Amino acid sequence: MTATAKGYLLLCRPGFENECAAEADAFAQSAGIPGFARTEANSGIVHYVFHEVCDWQLAAEAAPFTRWVFPRQRSIWVERLKDLPPEDRATPLVAAIVALGQNVGRIIAETADTNDAKELGGFLKRFIPHIERALQAKHILRPKKDDLPSLHLLFKDSSQVDLGLSVAGDSSPWPMGIVRLRMPRNAPSRSTLKLAEAFEVLMTEEERKNSLRAGLHAVDLGASPGGWSFQFAERGLHVSAIDNGPLADSLLATGMVEHFQADGFTWRSNRKSVEWLVCDMVEQPTRIAQLVADWTASGRARRCIFNLKLPMKKRFEELKRCRQIIDARFKQHGDSYVLRVKHLYHDREEVTAYLARS
Ligand SMILES: C[S@@+](CC[C@H](N)C(=O)[O-])C[C@H]1O[C@@H](n2cnc3c(N)ncnc32)[C@H](O)[C@@H]1O
Incomplete structure (x- = not known):
């Protein structure tokens, strides 16, 4: 069994959603998996939705991460969960991941680069280790296997999450594609x-x-x-x-x-x-x-x-x-x-x- 792709999940600097959508469209059209972009201005997120689902690896091969310009992160969108119950968000999420039928080497928890989404940081720090332990116990998450795909969990808030997959080495290694660098002492400018x-x-x-x-x-x-x-x-x-x-x-x-x-x-x-x-x-x-x-x-x-x-x-x-x-x-x-x-x-x-x- 292989997970099916609904589309591309793209994260960008807020304000650059149209550029991401245009790139996604160009990739998808030339790969014969056309669709349309769903986004809001300044949200920092683009969902590119294929008209018809396809094999997730085909969607990945059609648009390798290094060829994208505007998305800081891209994964292949395979599932959306809404209304996770506050008393137990983990059980339905783990069940949905199991249902993908895909072992993974790492989990990348992500949000949009907006002030609202950033407030989820504390929640994710507490929540993600539970998910990791549950998936390791089921032998779905195998952190020693570098060649397995990554699972991206893109949270809109604490009750809604999009699931994405990327082939090992074919996404930004930094969550949300944000490279955090320390400003060197004595550097003449921030640039x-x-x-x-x-x-x-x-x-x-x-x-x-x-x-x-x-x-x-x-x-x-x-x-x-x-x-x-x-x-x-x-x-x-x-x-x-x-x-x-x-x-x-x-x-x-x-x-x-x-x-x-x-x-x-x-x-x-x-x-x-x-x-x-x-x-x-x-x-x-x-x-x-x-x-x-x-x-x-x-x-x-x-x-x-x-x-x-x-x-x-x-x-x-x-x-x-x-x-x-x-x-x-x-x-x-x-x-x-x-x-x-x-x-x-x-x-x-x-x-x-x-x-x-x-
Ligand atoms: C964004 S700043 C460069 C910042 C620099 N990279 C740093 O890290 O400190 C752009 C610079 O380009 C220079 N510049 C613009 N046109 C130029 C030209 N035709 N020849 C030389 N320098 C030029 C400007 O004087 C300005 O200092």
């Missing part, structure tokens, strides 16, 4: 956390190991006051920081960063090639896409992380245009590339992308 999150979310461990090594070189376009440069300097990389604005004295004092007061669109390194280009300039997304594609496709930078500050409307379409620009630039060279784009927890109106020649 340092954005690059730290991008390293975690957009790159593999192997890529991090190979590219974030002492002695390598990075170029930081739009660097002031230096939060992104700080991430490299901390790891012993040399940075050329380009910005007419000032850099924090503490950053310059590390001796790892050279400041160039210049235009990021025309500045050129005197090195033939650098390991890293990063770009946080506030500019039209299509101009940034062209610039980073030039650096990376020509081999002047081996890899790149950049922000695209999207317009308030038609964000999904603008992103499509940026992808087309990058694709066209790499096609000129006949090279293939890796492009991963995500609306990170530390992003607001922008998305962050990782681009490298492959």
Whole structure:
């Protein structure tokens, strides 16, 4: 027996529900499992409902987590329980999980990223261990089996929960897709956390190991006051920081960063090639896409992380245009590339992308 999928369960930054819905629709249409989105503005949740149920693994394969941009978390929606009785919420929930006929390796308890939903935190801390114990006793939850799917329990309140499944390794490893990072002491700006999150979310461990090594070189376009440069300097990389604005004295004092007061669109390194280009300039997304594609496709930078500050409307379409620009630039060279784009927890109106020649 295999669980059937009702649709996709998506969590996002409140305000980005339409973008999630548009992505879900594109995936579902191309996989031949069309449906429609059910959501409320600023709820931080989208239920994408298939017109016809299908095998949950088929729905998962049709839309691997790494290919989504706007959802911070996505699972395959398999069940909804309403009206859990306050005197015993556990019994019906455990029964519903048993009825799925699916062993799982971990349980991920989640809520929307809204103030109301966050108040459920205390309840979940007390309640979830009961569910875990009950499922372990029934050999349905097997925490030592890393290759088993994850079970997502998405609580609307303490009486309503949606059940979702994801294939092992095919969802955000952080509950609700929220990467909590501590602000480093001495970092010149909070946006340092954005690059730290991008390293975690957009790159593999192997890529991090190979590219974030002492002695390598990075170029930081739009660097002031230096939060992104700080991430490299901390790891012993040399940075050329380009910005007419000032850099924090503490950053310059590390001796790892050279400041160039210049235009990021025309500045050129005197090195033939650098390991890293990063770009946080506030500019039209299509101009940034062209610039980073030039650096990376020509081999002047081996890899790149950049922000695209999207317009308030038609964000999904603008992103499509940026992808087309990058694709066209790499096609000129006949090279293939890796492009991963995500609306990170530390992003607001922008998305962050990782681009490298492959
Ligand atoms: C969001 S801030 C960068 C913050 C920085 N990443 C940090 O972590 O501290 C954007 C910066 O881009 C710079 N900028 C905008 N257009 C630029 C250009 N054409 N050339 C160089 N810098 C530019 C601005 O001066 C501004 O300091």
